[in-house]
Amino acid sequence: MKYYSLNHSSKKASFKKAVINGIATDKGLYFPEEVIPLSKEFIQNISEYSNEEIAFKVIKQFVGDEIPQAHLKEIIRKAISFDFPVVKIDENVGSLELFHGPTMAFKDVGASFMSQCLSYFNQANKEEITVLVATSGDTGGAVANGFLKATGVNVVILYPSGKVSEIQEKQLTTLGHNITALEVDGVFDDCQDMVKSAFLDPEIHRKLTSANSINVARWLPQMFYFFFAYKQVYKDFKEVVFSVPSGNFGNICAGLMAQKIGLPIKHFIASTNVNDTVPRYLATGSYQPKPSKATISNAMDVGNPSNFIRILELFDNELSLLKKTFSSYSFTDIETKDIMKKIQSDLNYIADPHGATGYLGLQEYGLQNNEMGIFFETAHPVKFLDTVEDTLSIKLQIPPQIKKVLNEKKTSIKISNYKELKDFLNC
Numbered sequence: 001m002k003y004y005s006l007n008h009s010s011k012k013a014s015f016k017k018a019v020i021n022g023i024a025t026d027k028g029l030y031f032p033e034e035v036i037p038l039s040k041e042f043i044q045n046i047s048e049y050s051n052e053e054i055a056f057k058v059i060k061q062f063v064g065d066e067i068p069q070a071h072l073k074e075i076i077r078k079a080i081s082f083d084f085p086v087v088k089i090d091e092n093v094g095s096l097e098l099f100h101g102p103t104m105a106f107k108d109v110g111a112s113f114m115s116q117c118l119s120y121f122n123q124a125n126k127e128e129i130t131v132l133v134a135t136s137g138d139t140g141g142a143v144a145n146g147f148l149k150a151t152g153v154n155v156v157i158l159y160p161s162g163k164v165s166e167i168q169e170k171q172l173t174t175l176g177h178n179i180t181a182l183e184v185d186g187v188f189d190d191c192q193d194m195v196k197s198a199f200l201d202p203e204i205h206r207k208l209t210s211a212n213s214i215n216v217a218r219w220l221p222q223m224f225y226f227f228f229a230y231k232q233v234y235k236d237f238k239e240v241v242f243s244v245p246s247g248n249f250g251n252i253c254a255g256l257m258a259q260k261i262g263l264p265i266k267h268f269i270a271s272t273n274v275n276d277t278v279p280r281y282l283a284t285g286s287y288q289p290k291p292s293k294a295t296i297s298n299a300m301d302v303g304n305p306s307n308f309i310r311i312l313e314l315f316d317n318e319l320s321l322l323k324k325t326f327s328s329y330s331f332t333d334i335e336t337k338d339i340m341k342k343i344q345s346d347l348n349y350i351a352d353p354h355g356a357t358g359y360l361g362l363q364e365y366g367l368q369n370n371e372m373g374i375f376f377e378t379a380h381p382v383k384f385l386d387t388v389e390d391t392l393s394i395k396l397q398i399p400p401q402i403k404k405v406l407n408e409k410k411t412s413i414k415i416s417n418y419k420e421l422k423d424f425l426n427c
């Protein structure tokens with residue numbers, strides 16, 4: 001598979017090159033050149049396949065022969081070694097729980113898949129690769145865990161001091177080995193700016209790459225979720241509708257790619273908090289990014305979603321075409337808290353603020369009788385402990401994998417400006 005840049009002024013890249021570079025030299029996102037739909041027989045009989053077999057069929061054409069099949073199967077096996085249940089919470093509504101992985105957020109799959117690809121491609125190189133990533137919470141933990149002990153790869157995570165939850169901080173500061181946490185005296189935007197400066201700085205002597213959903217090896221494995229969910233419900237319902245809590249729009253963009261390669265999905269809903277750049281775009285036809293506002297669903301506090309350009313590409317930049325299969329709605333924190341309470345009292349289910357936003361999206365869309373609505377529960381409620389406990393007046397049980405990190409000792413290096421980051425990277 002070849003990938004072209006969405007800025008159209010750099011050369012096409014192999015999968016390997018796209019993974020190692022992260023972003024094209026003209027700063028465009030990589031996009032697969034041509035995709036071949038999966039066979040109808042496969043889709044019709046999907047329940048007869050294991051998750052590992054499905055994932056292999058789905059991702060194979062995107063990797064091509066650049067990773068030997070047996071090794072690709074091994075990468076998949078490790079990346080999806082847990083459950084992806086659709087929990088039915090109402091007559092025709094299900095919660096796809098994507099939080100059964102090691103850090104309890106959906107980013108675990110992409111982070112593990114990408115780290116294993118990067119290790120494979122870099123194994124013959126003497127030079128180590130440094131993955132540099134800024135996090136506002138969940139990305140850091142998933143990337144740290146996914147890349148832990150990966151050969152030939154160092155990970156440097158920048159996070160804003162005092163601005164991530166205790167659990168999130170522990171998840172990225174306690175692993176050691178090839179993972180270093182830099183605790184930045186500032187906010188998330190400062191971390192992000194420093195990372196950008198480092199990528200553009202010719203005086204940095206390390207080979208750097210990024211591990212956010214811009215990278216095709218983190219973005220594309222997210223297609224698996226839609227297939228795994230479809231497999232569990234397609235025999236009982238005629239049509240399937242997905243609602244995806246969206247921030248950078250990587251997850252939902254993977255869903256649209258799943259549809260492109262043949263998964264018969266009726267409709268997609270991108271549910272957002274008050275960071276509503278995409279819902280406003282659909283309503284007005286004018287794309288006007290805004291600085292992000294802080295909300296209780298903080299993993300979606302994104303004012304300029306990086307993957308939206310890929311969604312437009314999938315629909316040949318035709319807004320009317322996109323609107324036929326894709327809607328996007330925005331919700332306030334108050335609406336989110338109210339629905340969390342309602343889901344608890346009426347349906348006996350605990351949703352985190354992100355999943356609850358997804359549920360609101362299904363409500364706003366208005367499901368028909370023959371439709372099954374599935375919202376993504378993108379993180380375990382315990383990751384947003386204070387909000388969930390306060391809103392629902394409950395005490396959550398801390399799962400074992402979280403308890404374990406809470407008992408570990410935090411190690412971080414404090415930095416307060418770009419020069420300190422540069423000195424760290426060059427030493």
Ligand SMILES: *Cc1c(COP(=O)(O)O)cnc(C)c1O
Pocket residue numbers: 105106107138139213245246247248249250251252299300354378379
């Ligand atoms: C990252 C994240 C999202 C947003 O996903 P995108 O692919 O950036 O749209 C939603 N919920 C949680 C819990 C997340 O960590």
